[in-house]
Every structure is written in structure tokens, then in C-alpha cells.
Amino acid sequence: MTIDSHQHFWVYDEERDAWITPDMQVIRRNFLPADLKPVLDANHVSGCVAVQAGQSDSETEFLLQCAEANDFIKGVVGWIDLRSEGLYERLERYSQFEKLKGFRHVVQAEPAGFLLQSEFMRGVGQLVAFDFTYDILIYQHQLAEAAQFAARLPNVRFVLDHLAKPDIKNGDITQWAGGIRELAELPNVYCKLSGMVTEAHWNEWEKADFRPYLDVAVEAFGTDRLMFGSDWPVCLVAAEYEGAKGILTDYLSMFSDAEMKQVMGGNAVEFYNLDMY
Template sequence: MYIDSHQHFWFFDPIRDSWITTEMSVIQKNFLPEDLKPILDENGIGGCVAVQASQSDSETTFLLQQAEANEFIKGVVGWIDLKDKDLYDQLDRLTQFEKLKGFRHVVQGEPDGFMLDTQFVKGVRALAAFDFSYDILIYPHQLQEAFEFARQLPEVRMVVDHIAKPYIKKGEVDAWAEGMVQLASLPNVSCKVSGMVTEADWTAWKPSDFTPYLDVVFEAFGPDRLMFGSDWPVCLVAASYKEMKQVLDQYLASFENTDREKIMGGNAAKFYRLELA
């Protein structure tokens, strides 16, 4: 089964969702499972992982409700205050939700050093006790910090979202590539091939723009630690779901079928412990 390892749902709130600017007006509206299901069907995707888009306990509850009501949502990556003194008890309570697979914090919006805070590291370490994973959302300048963070936590399954958002529109590769190769040296870290179109020129990108970046992550992580993700509906500011997926389809055209199957679903199912039956 092909799995979209990274997408979002929301009832649009202009205050909470202020990151969705006027130039992103195409996604200034509600996006719910009934909007995504026909798109997944059209593109041959059998299931998805819903990832938090706002940082609140209510966001996790909302996503779990959507997953409970929709069989095609195979997993949820929620949000929790990883510095909370009662974190362990909260995680213990949350284990009752079978589709809750991991957590994410929007580190890209945090100051330098956030990931290395002792309490944050301790909180992420606690995830391993409950077999939860952690999604790393960062910008390229945070790659060194992410490496130092992940190196302390070999017991935690981690995945880098959106190939760490390289500056594709500017064509900058080298510094980002160095950081990604270093992060990929840690065996507990995987990477989502997602979010690329929104880092390119939204109105003038072409598939070849992504090749240098794909070359780096495929060489660094290999076919066993990469997973397809759409970042729908955010991707819609730059491309349709089909156009976005075609970039990866074209890149994978020469790959062995077994490797394509891993990248397009098998790795996500394994990483997130998804129940696909």
C-alpha cells in the first residue's frame, strides 16, 4: 500500500493559522478528510499520516477524532508539551489511542539552542518508553543543532520533515547537503521526501530544480530510510497533489520496484508502526 507520510487537516482560523499569509490564500480555508480522500484515490495512495499543524493538546484530539472516523488515516503525529513536568503520565494516558504514532514540535520557529535544552531532550527521550516517534521540523541553519540533538537520543525513532526545507528557490545546496549527510549518519534518523515544491519558486519551478536535493538525500539516507509525503494542503500553494507526486515518481522511474515500494509506503508503515490490514 502506498502511504502519504505527511499531510494536514484543519478548520481554518485566521488568528491561530496566521502563518498562512495572504499570498497563500488558496489554503485559507478548511481542509478535512472528505477533501483528501478522493485525491488519494486518484493518485493511488491507500492511506496517510495526519501531522499536527498547530501546537495545542486540542490539535492532537482533533486529529485523533478524524483518524477514528476515517479508516484511511492510518496514523497521527500529534503535539504535546515535551517540557511538561507531567509528560510521562500524559504519554501513558495517550497510549490508549492506537493511531497515535508520534509527536512533533515546530522547532523551525524556535530560537537557536531550543533542541538542546535539557528538559526538551529529556521529554523527547521519554517518547521511546512508549514507542512513540519524533518528527524534526527545522530550517537548514538548524541542521547542526538537530544532529547534536539526535545524537543524544539513539533510542528514539526520528524523521526529518520536508528534507529540512533547503533553499531550492535560491539554488543553495552545499551547506544544506553537508548537514543532511551528517544527520543521515545517525541510524535512528529517517527523512521525508516532502514539502519541496513550497521551497521552490511557486509559479515557475520545474522538476529538474529538485534533482540536486533528491540526489543528496537518496545517497545519504538510502531507500530504507526515505518516505514519500505530500504536505497537503500546504503543497497547493505551489502545485496540485498530482504535480507534486509526479516529481518523485519521475525521479524513482529507474529504481527497482522493491525500493519504490519502500519509499512510497513501506518505510512509512514500518517507521510509524502502521496497521494496514
């Protein structure tokens, strides 16, 4: 069983989705469940987790509607204002949606110190009461801050998205590797092996480019805290779904069958508490 722990849907809006720059023309259009289902089927993927791409309440509602109408969407990571005074009541309302598994904020776009703000930390801490998770989306220079953040909230289940976006294009690994190892020391933090192709030379990468980064991730987190994520459709700027998935399956071919199953699906099911029936 393979589970894609990280993908997105959107109805393209040029103003809202300004992060999709002109050189990403291939994804400047709508991407909906009907577009993904045949791709998952062709790649023998049993289900997926839809992750927020916009920061609004309507984004979370949109993803929940997608999940309600499509059984292959096993979980949703939405957005909520984690600094809101009425957060607890809103989380209580959201807890009725079985497929809503957690939340994410685009911290990579925030200034230094954002994760450690008392209001933000207090909000993330409230996720525990409803068994919600938190996805950490940062750049590699924010890893030390993320480690402090996760250490102060030991009861929250965290997952690092996209390996904190290492500079694969330039082969820079030393500083990133140190940050990854520090974060991985915290047992409440998992990591998604996702978003790698877009950090490499688009359409010019080779599978060998990713091996040093995967080696560090496995050494730091072990195969029981890593999970496959395609980052579809963002990955399409640099690779088709099959190519993005193949980087990881080829790498994992030297591991045991049990370890491969963990990374390719089992860990995502456990972390997000996905209902596979």
C-alpha cells in the same frame, strides 16, 4: 501500496493559523478528511499520516477524532508539551490510542539551542517508553543542532520533515547537503521527501529543480530511510497533489521496483508501525 507520510487537516482560524500568509490564499480555508479522500483515491494512495499544524492539546484531539472516523488515516503525529513535568502520565494516557504514532514541535520557529534544552531532550527521551516517534521540523541552518540532538537520543526514532527546507528557489545546496549528510549518519533518523514544491519558485518550478536535492537525500539516507509525503494541503500553493507526488515518482523511476515501494510506502509503514489491515 502508496502511503502519504505527511499531510494536514485544519478548520481555518485566521489568528491561530497566522502562518498562512495572504499570498497563500488558496489554503486559507478548511481542509478536512472529506476533502482529502477523493484526492488520495485519484492518486492511488492507500492511506496517510496526519501531522499536527497547531501547537495545542486540542490539535492532537482533533486529529485523533479525524483518524477514528476515517480508516484511510493510518497514523497521527500530534503535539504535546514535551517540557511538561507531567509528561510521562500524559504519554501513558495517549498510548491507548492505536493510531497515535508520535509527536512534533515546530522547532523551525524556535531560537537556536531549543532542541538541546535539557527539559526538551528529557521529554523527547520519554517517547521511547511508549514507542512514540518524533518528527523534526527545522530549517536548514538548524541541521547541525538537530544532529547533536538526535545523537544524544539514540533510542528515539526520528524523521526529518521536508528535508529541512532547503533553498531550492535559489539553488543553494552546499551547506544544506553537508548538514543532511551529518544527520543521516545517525541510524535512528529517517527523512521525508516532502514539502519541496513550497521551497521552490511557486508554480514556476520544473522537476529538474529537485533532482540535486533528491540525489543528496538518497546518497545520504539510502532508499530504506526515505518516505514520500505530499504536505497536502500546504503543497497547493505551488502544485496540485498529483504534481507534488509526480516529482518523486518520476525521480524514482530509475530505481528498482523494490526501492520505489520502500520510499512510496513501505518505509512509512515500518517507521510509524502502521496497521494496513
